[in-house]
Amino acid sequence: MDKTRLLPQLSVTILEEQTGLTLLEVCQACAVRAEAIVELVDEGVVAPLGREPHCWRFTGLHVRRATVALRLQRDLGLNLAGAALALELLDEVEVLRQRLHALGDS
Amino acid sequence: MEFKDYYTLMGLARDASQGEIKRAYRQLARKYHPDVSKDPDAESRFKELGEAYAVLKDLEKRAAYDALGSGWKAGQDFRPPPGGNGSFEFSGGGEGDDGNADFSDFFASLYGRRSGHSQTAGGAYHARGQDHHAQVSIDLEDAYRGATRAISLQTPEVDEHGRVHLRRHTLKVVIPRGVRAGQHIRLAGQGMPGMGKGPPGDLYLEVAFHLHPHYRVEQRDVYFDLPIAPWEAALGATLAIPTPDGQVDLKIPAGAVAGRKLRLKGRGIPGATPGDFYVVLQIALPPADSESARDFYAGMAAQFPSFDPRPSAGH
Numbered sequence: 001m002d003k004t005r006l007l008p009q010l011s012v013t014i015l016e017e018q019t020g021l022t023l024l025e026v027c028q029a030c031a032v033r034a035e036a037i038v039e040l041v042d043e044g045v046v047a048p049l050g051r052e053p054h055c056w057r058f059t060g061l062h063v064r065r066a067t068v069a070l071r072l073q074r075d076l077g078l079n080l081a082g083a084a085l086a087l088e089l090l091d092e093v094e095v096l097r098q099r100l101h102a103l104g105d106s
Numbered sequence: 107m108e109f110k111d112y113y114t115l116m117g118l119a120r121d122a123s124q125g126e127i128k129r130a131y132r133q134l135a136r137k138y139h140p141d142v143s144k145d146p147d148a149e150s151r152f153k154e155l156g157e158a159y160a161v162l163k164d165l166e167k168r169a170a171y172d173a174l175g176s177g178w179k180a181g182q183d184f185r186p187p188p189g190g191n192g193s194f195e196f197s198g199g200g201e202g203d204d205g206n207a208d209f210s211d212f213f214a215s216l217y218g219r220r221s222g223h224s225q226t227a228g229g230a231y232h233a234r235g236q237d238h239h240a241q242v243s244i245d246l247e248d249a250y251r252g253a254t255r256a257i258s259l260q261t262p263e264v265d266e267h268g269r270v271h272l273r274r275h276t277l278k279v280v281i282p283r284g285v286r287a288g289q290h291i292r293l294a295g296q297g298m299p300g301m302g303k304g305p306p307g308d309l310y311l312e313v314a315f316h317l318h319p320h321y322r323v324e325q326r327d328v329y330f331d332l333p334i335a336p337w338e339a340a341l342g343a344t345l346a347i348p349t350p351d352g353q354v355d356l357k358i359p360a361g362a363v364a365g366r367k368l369r370l371k372g373r374g375i376p377g378a379t380p381g382d383f384y385v386v387l388q389i390a391l392p393p394a395d396s397e398s399a400r401d402f403y404a405g406m407a408a409q410f411p412s413f414d415p416r417p418s419a420g421h
Contacts, residue, residue, distance in 0.1 A: 031236070076132070090142065
């Protein structure tokens with residue numbers, strides 16, 4: 001009766017919980033060249049483990065953050081510093097929202 | 107199909123200058139960018155805006171749009187002008203013009219659909235396909251146990267004439283145990299097909315929880331409001347609590363007050379660091395709807411003459 005039973009089960013990963021990603025894997029996930037990711041690291045938008053680019057290890061959350069930074073640059077015509085500032089302000093808004101929410105609860 | 111009023115969408119007059127169009131776009135894009143806005147409609151607004159701007163910023167496309175005349179109203183049934191498929195020919199390209207497969211049928215009827223990359227002569231062009239993004243809504247219980255979901259998606263596909271059609275197809279996806287709202291499930295290779303020998307992109311499913319009648323979720327913690335009787339609050343009790351994981355016996359300490367949170371450690375959303383389950387106490391009062399009940403409350407008042415429910419109110 002149910003056609004979907006015949007479909008193969010696809011294996012999945014949760015992006016945010018991935019760890020130990022290399023620069024190449026992050027470039028593929030964000031569909032950009034390595035230079036774009038190196039710039040994001042230089043600007044402090046994402047902070048991978050490891051000293052040199054070839055030893056960098058990223059997490060899924062870094063990928064999320066990099067994706068948003070790249071989208072903000074592309075869609076809003078921001079430069080890198082502007083996107084970095086927007087991300088920090090968005091983080092701050094999120095923390096404040098959660099605090100406001102917690103206050104409303106009690 | 108529905109006519110789209112690109113000028114009204116952007117809050118512009120029909121004689122707006124190119125500068126005004128750019129300024130309006132930048133302003134609205136900041137307001138409705140899905141990464142910035144919390145508006146539930148932000149994504150569709152932003153998409154519409156991108157479509158309107160793609161037409162109005164381009165002098166050729168704008169002239170063709172203006173040639174339809176000003177008699178159209180948004181939402182009105184629109185039939186494209188005669189003249190074959192794709193209607194208008196365009197030089198195309200331009201900065202930031204990466205594909206319009208997402209645009210409306212109205213847009214496609216005027217300007218045709220093109221995939222992001224133009225074919226180079228000789229066909230030796232390879233590129234990885236774009237990632238595809240979609241949403242999946244699951245029950246909280248699915249995050250506790252894991253689940254399998256059939257997900258129906260529309261993917262643009264290029265036919266032999268180079269035109270793009272939307273094809274509906276179904277994927278069977280494992281929802282991993284411990285997934286939380288706002289996280290992204292990645293399915294490698296299930297995005298847009300690649301060009302030439304390029305590999306396909308990935309599919310990302312953003313997870314959201316259906317609203318639950320009893321539970322609230324914050325990150326990995328789950329909250330449950332538990333009404334108790336005044337005597338259970340005063341004297342303590344052991345009650346069976348329904349968690350998404352099954353029933354758990356919870357000891358309510360004597361002298362519990364409303365709003366108190368009791369924590370069931372590790373009974374939140376499972377994972378390497380599992381969340382906690384919080385029972386938030388509420389005290390339910392029996393109604394004073396009979397003579398004897400009213401007598402009982404009056405007797406209680408007499409019994410606690412020095413009880414002050416508002417000690418800090420300073421009256």
